[in-house]
Amino acid sequence: MTTARHTVRAAVLIASGAALLGALSALAFAGWLEHGSSILLSMAETGLSWCF
Numbered sequence: 001m002t003t004a005r006h007t008v009r010a011a012v013l014i015a016s017g018a019a020l021l022g023a024l025s026a027l028a029f030a031g032w033l034e035h036g037s038s039i040l041l042s043m044a045e046t047g048l049s050w051c052f
């Protein structure tokens with residue numbers, strides 16, 4: 001009985017962690033789409049874009 005509970009709890013934790021990671025990735029991608037060109041231009045102006 002306790003093994004089944006631990007399995008369900010682990011599955012719920014993994015699923016919620018994956019959902020959180022997906023949401024954060026989507027927000028980061030949306031931010032890059034919105035501000036990516038200004039980030040690249042500011043890095044190019046300071047010379048840091050050559051580090052990549």
